[in-house]
Amino acid sequence: MTQTASPAIELRGISKAFGTVQANKDITITVPKGTIHGIIGENGAGKSTLMSILYGFYRADSGQILIGGRETAIPDSQSAIRAGIGMVFQHFKLVPNFTVLENVILGAEDGALLRPSLSKARKELARLSKEYGLDVNPDAVVEDLSVGHQQRVEILKALYRQAEILILDEPTGVLTPAEADHLFRILRGLREQGKTVILITHKLREIMAITDNVSVMRRGEIVGTVKTAETSPPQLAELMVGRKVLLRVEKTPARPREVVLEAKGLRLTRGGVELLKGVDLTIRRGEILGLAGVAGNGQSELLKVLGGIARAEGTITMNGRPFTDPREAGIAHVPEDRQHLGVIMDFTAWENMAFGYHRHFAKGALMDNKTLRDETAEAMKRFDVRPLLPDLVIKNFSGGNQQKIVVAREIERNPDLLLIGQPTRGVDIGAIEFIHKQIVALRDQGKAILLVSVELDEIMSLSDRIAVMCGGRIVGERDPATTNEKELGLLMAGVNDEAA
Amino acid sequence: MDYATLLQLLDSTVRLATPLLLACLAGLFSERAGVFDIGLEGKMLIAAMTSGAVAAISGSVWIGLAAGIGASLVWALMHGIASITFRGNQLISGVALNFLASGITVLVAQAAFGQGGRTPPLSGDARFGAITLPFAEALREVPVIGPLYFEVISGHPLLVYVAALAVPVTWWVLFRTRFGLRLRAVGENPAAVDTAGISVVRLRFAAVLIAGVLCGIAGAYMATALQAGFGREMTAGRGYIALAALIFAKWKPWAALYATLLFGFFQALALRPDVVTRVTTLDIPVPALEALPYVLTVLVLAGFVGRAIPPRAGGEPYVKER
Known part of the structure; x- marks a missing residue:
């Protein structure tokens, strides 16, 4: 029961430099369990680097990662998965000509032979689909699925690996507005089940629509973490850019000619x-x-x-x-x-x-x-x-x-x-x-x-x-x-x- | 054409298709994992020379076979280091290794034996002998099936059966095991494998080394079973024909068997111009017949067999993105 008291994930003073470029500087974030946490920032603000560190692609030069209150080293992706971190990348990491089922078990097989893994995964997928409203045909070939469904496969992959923390990188870039709404419903469902979601985006509207808290990154640093309910798009935009930004385009009515x-x-x-x-x-x-x-x-x-x-x-x-x-x-x-x-x-x-x-x-x-x-x-x-x-x-x-x-x-x-x-x-x-x-x-x-x-x-x-x-x-x-x-x-x- | 002649033709088809099949399956493993292997030819050639030489010196075909596989593995390892570890161009690495094999085989054979780049003729235990399958003699008198079993199926060197067995084994490994799933995945989207926490490099090396073993067997078969010793350039483009067969077979194991049998059949025809002349009543020059498998290769490579979709990540070294 100490679990509920400690945050799902806590970053303390994470820094990472590439040569002379400081990609992440003293990043400190606390994400409570069962919340949706937004990370917003411009391109090159260091969001991707931070996520790569969390998923074991890079090692931080300094700083600590605490998962469920315990300091955890994440030297590679396997460790991240073991620590309960699931990642949905902007560009899906699916094998296009594999079925949904094959994609889900890849890397999480139970033994040297496929048959037992496949039948176990089939049962598990049916349960997960029902529980979270993630409807996908397990035998469909991934490349035949719509982008929205492919994204669900990515989420299922993470859940199948028993992820407690789901990180999504710019998840709505490729979705229709209706698909994005469906995704948000899924994410809220995950939150209700006690999962923790980290949403990385550059879209202010998404942050406002779905997150509980939001951290703003600029030039490798966290420039502020606020409760979503207590902020506004103009305030976030200003934090992101470091100056006042016009969010609406100012223009006079058009005067079309020939x-x-x-x-x-x-x-x-x-x-x-x-x-x-x-x-x-x-x-x-x-x-x-x-x-x-x-x-x-x-x-x-x-x-x-x-x-x-x-x-x-x-x-x-x-x-x-x-x-x-x-x-x-x-x-x-x-x-x-x-x-x-x-x-x-x-x-x-x-x-x-x-x-x-x-x-x-x-x-x-x-x-x-x-x-x-x-x-x-x-x-x-x-x-x-x-x-x-x-x-x-x-x-x-x-x-x-x-x-x-x-x-x-x-x-x-x-x-x-x-x-x-x-x-x-x-x-x-x-x-x-x-x-x-x-x-x-x-x-x-x-x-x-x-x-x-x-x-x-x-x-x-x-x-x-x-x-x-x-x-x-x-x-x-x-x-x-x-x-x-x-x-x-x-x-x-x-x-x-x-x-x- | 009478039945006996047809059986003879099919018999040599099997013998000639065997190295093609082994090399084709080698290419299949490598390319399914996303590493193009134009160096099948070179691996077969170095394996043929090494196995021929070692079998001649040791008098044991088994030691020859092991040496052939070893030599081919060295070539496979070089290809792996160049194209996986150092992310070099896979085609250039393969071509370079082919040139290296082409030169070094003749050089070593000449230096060791002084017989014009050949290895000494093999006989007895230094060569794979024919195996008569059970009941071949007994069933020989059964009409149609009996002679077919005796002439075409039975009476080949052991490695022919090894090659035939390699087809279902390859299929099973690729489609029924964890290793196979990961291997196919790494040839289609290595990023998916990497993010699943599996080493792309290790998987690709495994595939390239399996290709090395299979090419080693193919080369040893050439020198110690099909022929009795190594002769310069004895693979004669079979590595490239195997690649064409691989495309023809669309990277599928059973299709690889059928494709290589077809190529083997053309090679067998070239050995029997008399039969061709009799059946077609045309006086086709022998060189034209000998060119047939290569013509078929060109046609296949030019895309006359319909769309063949290679593994998507084929030919591209994997670079981790952030």
Whole structure:
């Protein structure tokens, strides 16, 4: 009975450095048993490092970990599992072509032969499913499951290993709003059963919705731990960034003018799968068209087709004319997958600044590197890129600063239309505010913007018009002023009451 | 073609398919664990030379076999250290080991025996003899089945049966044991294995070393059973044919048996141009026949057998993410 008195997990003065970078500095957190504890912070604040220490991927340079009141060493993942820690990673650690059952027993088998382990796990899963509302077919192959169900498999894996402390890293990034609600119900159920949940996120709304307490991290340190009921999003945001942050995007009503881009009947099939099933789209000068949808419903493909990266059937015109080179036609593109399509990670900032616009910086067959570097330095200053070093290799910038460089490159050439995918993925709050302002400013100059994002908040606060994609089609269009998250969520999930 | 000729053809199919099958299963273990192994050829070659040489010196085929497996294991270990421990490129490591085997076998054989890079001819206890299975003689007179049993199934060296037995054993290990589950998992998503608290490195080494043992047996079979001694480049691309068969078989053990039998059959055809001429009534040149298994290999590798999905993490060294 002393168990109930001691906290589920207690960190005392955890520090960890990588070379000269202090990733975690004197972290002290106490998480009472049977609570949901949020850890919030910007990218690079040290959340992942802290979790890696808890799960035995790294060893802390100093400090203690107490589990259930007892000091516990966690030199590897096996020890973490033994100590009752279960981890649900942002990118699931599942074997895609294994069944749910096989994934659950992997590493927790009872003997050298599989059959007894499988039948035991089958019984145990049935019990866990019932107890926590975690409905999953044990014989389903994981890659056939929806992302929400795959996440449940991860939770079941942890529970099967008798985890008492469940750590979830950015668990809602890939979920629809309805799936996220279901996850929260599961987490509350776990709390009722006396389990302890640690939720790592950068989304203030989630922290407010589900946690009991929240610790805020900034630059490797805990800058505050508060009761959720006694705080507010603006206060948390300020703690995270270290200054006041505008959470809402400030903008005037749109004044749409003539049509810039018109696409008709876009179809795209890859590997026998129809990714775009006849998409029609018009975008006007002076408006931001938001494209909402759960990842994998054709938004990425549409963006690639318009940006000239993929070829589809159908017609696309810019300012009334068909075109072959999107950039010459005045289309700029900030791709969704920044690290693969937006930049070359091993090139410097100024080299990256030239991509797509090499001709602009050319003197005959030679590159005019001096002009390129000077312009890069200026653009970096204007876009508040830190550190202000054009010669730094791009992978050494933070995600937010990389994105600022890409956005700067695309906006600098004065396009008629900006395609921008996941503008704030992996970008810290401070930089989000800046990038959003740039997008709105571009609109106010009379440019057209197509925004694709899986963050519904972002779509709702930035867009002047919202189109929802589901299953390769645009299934509906809404006015952000009159719609709400629930309605969009239903559309995203393919439920359209208008069609009925 | 009469029945007797067909049986002869099938008999040599079995003999020729055996090294392919062993090498194919070796590749299966390695690649299912996520380590590409283009070095099957080199491992077979070094095992063939070592087993041939040691059997000739010691006069015992068993010591020869053990030496062959040992040599192949050394090659497997080098591949493991290069591609697992030091996370090098698996293809480059495999190619390098093939070159090394190609050169060193001839060099050592020439230095030791001075017979133009060959090892001395083996006979008696220094070579695997044919085994007659029970009732082969008695059943020989039973129509159809009797001769089939006597000619095709019975009367092979022991290692042929070892190879045949390796198929169900491989299947059982992969799909019915904990080790097999983990092995398949590490070839699909090593991160899943790592976060489950299991060592990715140890699992992959185990798979690579199993491949070493199987290639060792394959090589020893070449030099001490199929032939009577080692000859330069005697594996003649069988390691690559085994890789093609592995793709053809989509990394499945039973399919590997059928695929290697098919390749073995083509190799057997090349040995009997007279039969081919008689059946097809075409005068197909012998070199064209000899090229058949390789042509099939190219076709398989070019993807004419439909989509074959390799293990997803194949070829990628595992780097722990934070």
